[in-house]
Amino acid sequence: MTIKFERIGHxxxxxxxxxxxxxxxxVHKEVTEGDSGPVVFLLEHAAVYTAGxxxxxxxxxxxxxxxxxxxxxxKLTWHGPGQLVGYPIVRLSDMKGIREYVSILEEALIxxxxxxxxxxxxxxxxxxxxxxxTDGGQDRKxxxxxxxxxxxxxxxxxALNCSNDLAPYAQIIxxxxxxxxxxxISLETGTTVTPADVLDxxxxxxxxxxxxxxxxxxxxxxxxxx
Numbered sequence: 173m174t175i176k177f178e179r180i181g182h183x184x185x186x187x188x189x190x191x192x193x194x195x196x197x198x199v200h201k202e203v204t205e206g207d208s209g210p211v212v213f214l215l216e217h218a219a220v221y222t223a224g225x226x227x228x229x230x231x232x233x234x235x236x237x238x239x240x241x242x243x244x245x246x247k248l249t250w251h252g253p254g255q256l257v258g259y260p261i262v263r264l265s266d267m268k269g270i271r272e273y274v275s276i277l278e279e280a281l282i283x284x285x286x287x288x289x290x291x292x293x294x295x296x297x298x299x300x301x302x303x304x305x306t307d308g309g310q311d312r313k314x315x316x317x318x319x320x321x322x323x324x325x326x327x328x329x330x331a332l333n334c335s336n337d338l339a340p341y342a343q344i345i346x347x348x349x350x351x352x353x354x355x356x357i358s359l360e361t362g363t364t365v366t367p368a369d370v371l372d373x374x375x376x377x378x379x380x381x382x383x384x385x386x387x388x389x390x391x392x393x394x395x396x397x398x
Contacts, residue, residue, distance in 0.1 A: 175210045175262070175382060177375045182368055183253050186218040189240055192259065196327050199261045204323045209390045210262035212329075212378060216367055219252035219340065224318050233343045244328035246299070246318035254336030254356070256367035256374065259329045262386040267324050269385055274299070274317060276385065277330050280377035281315045284332070284370055290314070290360045301332075303355055312355035332374070334358060335366045 180195070181187035192215060202208035221239045223231070224246035231248040232239060239248065251257055264273055278294055281301045285292035292314055295302045301315035315332040333356035341354045357365040 174388060175212060175260075175379050175386070177212050177214060177379075179214050179371060181215045182371075183216055183366070186253060187215045189217050189220045189222065189251065192217065192257075193242070196259050196261060200322070200325055200327050203261055203263055203325045203390075206390055209388060210260070210382070210386050212261070212375075212382075213259040214367075214371060214374065215257050215259075216253055216255060217251040217257055219250070221248060221250050221340075223248045235343055237343065242328070244318040244320045246316070249316050249318065249331065250340045251331055252336055252340065254334055254358075254366065256332045256334050256370060257329070258332070258374065258378070260326055260378065260382065262382060263325050264321065265385055265387055270319075270321055272385060273321075273326065274319065276381045277317050277319075277378075278315075280374065280381050281330060281332055283377050284373045285314060285357065285360075287373055288357055288361050288365060290357065298352070300330075302352075303360060305352075311352040313352060314355055314357070314360070332357075332367075332370070334370060335364050 199208060199211050221233060221237060222242045223239045224242060224244045227247045278301055282292045285301065290303060292301050293304055295304065295311055300313055300317050303312045303314055305311045315330055317330045318328050320327045335358040336356060338354050338356065
């Protein structure tokens with residue numbers, strides 16, 4: 173068995189956040205109980221703000237836009253058309269491998285960006301994927317990562333800015349970061365690159381990098397069932 177990738181909705185067929193969250197929880201249950209192997213959902217959401225567990229009141233939209241509270245790590249972020257969202261629901265082979273898992277998500281997205289000639293990187297002290305500022309310019313966030321791991325099985329995941337409008341970020345403090353900006357593949361390359369354009373390379377990178385650290389079989393772990 174290999175990692176199963178499901179492309180469940182892309183423009184113009186956008187996925188409501190709550191619908192995708194329900195799907196995640198159902199598949200998470202199946203993977204936890206050993207009824208399913210690893211699954212990665214890839215999609216575009218209808219526009220929405222979501223607040224992770226570390227969100228502070230000052231992070232919320234200044235215009236009063238509704239926010240969905242979620243059970244992932246991290247702070248406030250935006251999802252919407254033109255942004256590729258990935259939800260890997262996989263059992264980590266090593267229960268202590270959460271940091272490695274996050275690093276692999278970052279590495280996969282960095283490799284995708286490099287394929288478009290973007291000098292994407294990690295920046296110490298910041299999560300996600302970045303384009304470092306030069307000549308005194310601000311660092312720019314290209315992809316956000318926010319996860320949850322329960323019973324060794326992951327939920328939530330990453331959001332890669334491809335061709336989305338960046339204006340919604342002006343209404344919030346994205347991911348609680350006040351000293352950096354936000355960017356997209358399209359902005360960095362000067363040409364329109366949509367989520368559909370990057371799907372194949374994202375799948376290839378995730379498959380290659382995740383496979384060594386996740387359980388690829390639908391097996392019931394000891395103690396998973398009550």
